[in-house]
Amino acid sequence: MKRTASMADVVKPLAECPSQAYLSNAVQVADLLEWILEQVGNAKVWQTSFSISEEFLRRLFFIEKSGRVTEFNLVLDHKATNKTLKLWSFMTQVIERTYLTDNHSKILLVQAESGQTVSVITSQNLTRGNRHESAFISTDKAIFATLHREVTDLINNHSVPLTDLFSQRIQAE
Numbered sequence: 504m505k506r507t508a509s510m511a512d513v514v515k516p517l518a519e520c521p522s523q524a525y526l527s528n529a530v531q532v533a534d535l536l537e538w539i540l541e542q543v544g545n546a547k548v549w550q551t552s553f554s555i556s557e558e559f560l561r562r563l564f565f566i567e568k569s570g571r572v573t574e575f576n577l578v579l580d581h582k583a584t585n586k587t588l589k590l591w592s593f594m595t596q597v598i599e600r601t602y603l604t605d606n607h608s609k610i611l612l613v614q615a616e617s618g619q620t621v622s623v624i625t626s627q628n629l630t631r632g633n634r635h636e637s638a639f640i641s642t643d644k645a646i647f648a649t650l651h652r653e654v655t656d657l658i659n660n661h662s663v664p665l666t667d668l669f670s671q672r673i674q675a676e
Contacts, residue, residue: 510538514640517542517621521642528635532627533562535638536611539623540571543615549654551578551610556630563598573616575599578657580606604662612651620647 508529515523517539532550540546555577566572577598611623625638641647 517642524639526635526637528633532629533559535623537566539613539621543619544617545571545573546613546615547574548572549576549612551606551608551654552629553580553607554628554630555579558631559629577601578606578662579603601665602658602662603665604657610650612647620644622647622650
């Protein structure tokens with residue numbers, strides 16, 4: 504996030520505004536995740552994106568180190584594999600479950616230990632950029648249930664765990 508910007512300049516607290524949207528170049532996905540966790544507490548996270556950057560992984564490392572993320576599931580696109588493979592060593596230290604599939608969605612799902620849920624559909628990949636990005640944020644349980652079911656299906660029935668790719672590659676060598 505730009506140093507001069509505040510989350511309050513872009514979004515309202517979830518309790519005040521359970522459904523909201525924005526178009527801004529001041530918010531990154533990691534900012535949004537931190538903002539959500541500050542409001543809901545410790546949570547499981549599901550994130551889909553076309554690609555990921557080292558900068559996002561660094562931010563996630565510190566978010567996870569804080570203890571607020573109890574489980575992180577990441578879905579990335581096969582076409583971004585070359586970039587993903589360069590980050591594999593770091594990624595496996597930060598994210599326990601990473602999956603590759605045909606994916607262009609950018610969804611963030613947060614399920615707090617309290618049962619509260621937050622769904623975010625965004626235009627932004629898990630990369631740093633100064634572009635204007637949009638997002639829709641909702642605490643509606645039906646929206647979360649639908650997206651969670653579909654992301655879980657994507658993980659279970661249409662993806663390859665990143666760790667499986669490397670274990671097969673290492674065994675082949």
